[in-house]
Amino acid sequence: MAQTPSNMLALGTKAPDFNLPATNFNQHFSFKNIKGNKGTLVIFICNHCPFVLHVIEEIVMIANDYRVQGIGVVAISSNDVVKYPQDAPDKMADFALEQKIDFPYLFDETQEVAKAYDAACTPDFYLFDNQDKLVYRGQLDDSRPANGIPVSGSDLRNAIDAIIYNRKINDIQKPSIGCNIKWKSS
Template sequence: MARTPSNMIPLGTRAPKFILPDTVSGTTRSLDEIKGEKGTVIMFICNHCPFVKHVNPELALLGKKYQPKGIGFAAISSNDVANYPDDAPHLMKENARKEGYTFPYLYDESQEVARAYDAACTPDFYLFDAEMRLVYRGQLDDSRPGNGIPLTGKDLRQAIDHLLSEEPQAEVQKPSIGCNIKWKKN
């Protein structure tokens, strides 16, 4: 199990636009359609990664809690499905239903969106404000598979709560740790 950290792009970075297929609805979704009135969470995940499997229950809870409060959510899988068939779009759809995702689960076949966001690992989290400027990037919380720390979503929850209440974000933001994105070999 590789332990790859987030790249921690600069705060204030504007969210790169995208249009990707949603494996759940069968439609194509753009960032403009997904973004929330008050903010937007973009997360890079996949089906097979043990780090993502570990956080899946919290991802579903976050969507259910914060979407009604004006926070848009989207999960994106950018993995090479030729070499990692468990991450194929039809299985993404099954996984989203099984986990109870209330948000789109998008497939980035070209991997261009992951590169635009400088995503490095699964899971990798980005929180943008209403103007689509980055206010948080990094970990969900300190819990990892097998470390015994309870899964709470504390770091991302705090960032969303601060955004909603217009409080300053934490000065220290810890990178997420997970499996590296499975890049295609050119």
């Protein structure tokens, strides 16, 4: 299992916009559509990555816990579906249903959105404040498949709480670790 770290996009970066089809809703979503009044969480995931499967339940819980508190949430899959058909849009819709993902799960067919966010792995987390400025990027928590540390979502939850309750976000942000995004051949 290859372990690829986040690229750690510069804090303060303005959220790149997008307009992508949702596989679990019959519509397109842009950053502005999903933006929360307190902040916005953009997550790059895919259906088959063991790192995503390890934490998907916590991701859904975080979305459910914080959307009611003004945090917009969206997940995006940017994998090459020719080489990885298990990540095709119809399979994404099935995955969203199985995992109870009721926030938009978008398909980035051109991979332009992943490139705009400098996404490197799945899962990769980007938290923006209410001014659409990046305030957190990195890991969910210290848990990884087979390392024995329970999934808590503590790193990401602390950053979201800091936005909601107007506290300072920890400057020490560890990269997420996951499967590399499956890029198309040039």
